[in-house]
Amino acid sequence: MLKILVFVALTATFALQVVAQQSDAGRPGWAFLAPDKQQPPASEEAGAIRVPGSAKEYTAAQIDDLSNPPVWFPDEAGAAPSIVQHGKGAALACGSCHLMSGHGHQESADLAGLSAEYIVRTMADFKSGARIDPARMNAIAKGMSDDDVRQAADYFAALKPGGWVKVVEADTVPKSYISVKGRQRLPLPGGGTEPLGNRIIELPQDVARATSRDPHSGFVAYVPVGSVAKGAALVKTGGANKTIACGICHGDSLEGLGDVPRLAGLHPAYIARQLYAFQTGTNHSVSSALMKKVVAHLNEDDLIAISAYIAGQ
Numbered sequence: 001m002l003k004i005l006v007f008v009a010l011t012a013t014f015a016l017q018v019v020a021q022q023s024d025a026g027r028p029g030w031a032f033l034a035p036d037k038q039q040p041p042a043s044e045e046a047g048a049i050r051v052p053g054s055a056k057e058y059t060a061a062q063i064d065d066l067s068n069p070p071v072w073f074p075d076e077a078g079a080a081p082s083i084v085q086h087g088k089g090a091a092l093a094c095g096s097c098h099l100m101s102g103h104g105h106q107e108s109a110d111l112a113g114l115s116a117e118y119i120v121r122t123m124a125d126f127k128s129g130a131r132i133d134p135a136r137m138n139a140i141a142k143g144m145s146d147d148d149v150r151q152a153a154d155y156f157a158a159l160k161p162g163g164w165v166k167v168v169e170a171d172t173v174p175k176s177y178i179s180v181k182g183r184q185r186l187p188l189p190g191g192g193t194e195p196l197g198n199r200i201i202e203l204p205q206d207v208a209r210a211t212s213r214d215p216h217s218g219f220v221a222y223v224p225v226g227s228v229a230k231g232a233a234l235v236k237t238g239g240a241n242k243t244i245a246c247g248i249c250h251g252d253s254l255e256g257l258g259d260v261p262r263l264a265g266l267h268p269a270y271i272a273r274q275l276y277a278f279q280t281g282t283n284h285s286v287s288s289a290l291m292k293k294v295v296a297h298l299n300e301d302d303l304i305a306i307s308a309y310i311a312g313q
Contacts, residue, residue: 027134027276028199028272028276028300030199030200030201030269031200031269031272031273031276032134032273032276033106033107033178033183033184033185033269034178034183035178035179035180035183036177036178038177039177039179039180040177040188040189040190041189043189044060045060045208046060047059049063049212051072051209051212051214051216051217052209052214052216053073053216054072054073054214056070056071056072056074058070058212063211063212063213064181065096066087066092066093066096066097067086067087067092067093067096068085068086068093069085069093069095069096069099069100069213070100070212070213071085071095071100072100072212072213072214072215072216073100073101073215073216076101076215077100077101077102077155077159078158080095080100080155081148081151081152081155083144083148083151083152084100084151084152084155084156085100088143088144088148089143090139090140090142090143091140091141091143091144091148092136092140094111094152094156096213098110098111098156099213099215100215101159101215102156102159102161103161103162103164103215103218104267104270105182105184105210105219105267106184106185106202106219106267106269106270107135107182107183107184107269108267108270109266109267109270110161110164110265110266110267110270111156111159112156112159112160112161112162113156113157113159113160113161113262114156114157114256114261114262115157115256115258115259115260115261116150116153116154116156116157117153117259118259118260118261119149119152119153119156119157120149120150120153121259121285121286122285123141123144123149123152123153124141124149125283125284125285125286126138126140126141126142127141127142127144130283130284130285131277131282131283131284131285132277132282132283134282135183161262161264161265162265163218163265164218164219164265164267165202165218165219165220165221165265165266165267165268165311165312166205166218166219166220166221166312167220167221167223167228167268167308167311167312168220168221168222168223169222169223169224169225169226169227169228169308170196170222170223170224170225171195171196171225172193172194172195172196173193173194173195173196173201173203173222174187174188174191174192174193174194174203175187175188175190175191175192175193175194176188176201176203179211181211182211184204184210184211185201185202185203186203186204186207186210186211187203187207196222196223196224197224198224198300198301198304199224199304200221200222200223200224200268200269200272200304200307200308200311201221201222202219202220202221202222202267202268202269203219203220203222204217204218204219204220205217205218205219205220219267221267221268221308221311221312223268223304223307223308223311224304224305224308227301227304227305227308227309228305228308228309228312230301230302230305230309231304231305231306231307231308231309231310232309234298234302234305234306234309235247235254235306235309235310244290244293244294246263246306246310249290250262250263253313254310254313263310263313264310264313265310265311265312265313266310266311267311268307268308268310268311269307271306271307271310271311272303272304272307275295275298275303275306275307276303278291278292278294278295279292279295279296279298279303
């Protein structure tokens, strides 16, 4: 009995420490994907790996090579510049996290179809430190020349954005963990469900295809019940907080206006990370002055609702 009480006390203490760390940093764990310390037993497919519709094949080691990501559908995007496909020095290949299609996963940005000038400006902010990425973008930006950045920006700007995330309102979700490889959130192999609570949990529609960096296999984002309607009101009118409606700058369809980026269809965890960055001061880009005013009076429920709505557009 004493052992049980000690275990419960230690567990509670650990949980409080985690909550405090997240609160201090302004980084909710569901949005800022840090690999879990305890990982399920690793299982790696042996031999050649294939994905539906592609004539290519790769080994698991080749797929996991961050300086040479797989190009499953070479005819869809055209020839990629070396910095995108192979990287350079400390700069990992852009296509390893963002995929050669630009769609990315939960841990990265969807770059497909963004304005080239916006991408160039964002990379300059990462390089200068005006914008902070808790994972790796600051180091990557510093390892890229202006020409590297321009080539990558032009490549991703020419790609076609598409439906990549399906938003589903739910009370419960599959139990999941954040993997060491790829920093993706994946369902636990043993199955099971848990309450969603005040989170957005995004999982691949097909785990094997997602971990193989298949650009044709999308994601399901589980969001709290009622959050989409609440998010629509906040995005379209500013809601009761009287903040600025998103469409004024990003367009009524949220597909971007000029160099103002597209929001529609982005990964909800990515959207939330950016909103938190403006709130907590880790983004000092050109747009930060305006965005700080936009998010100043938004609480966690608001940020979740906005991210849920935008991801489904």
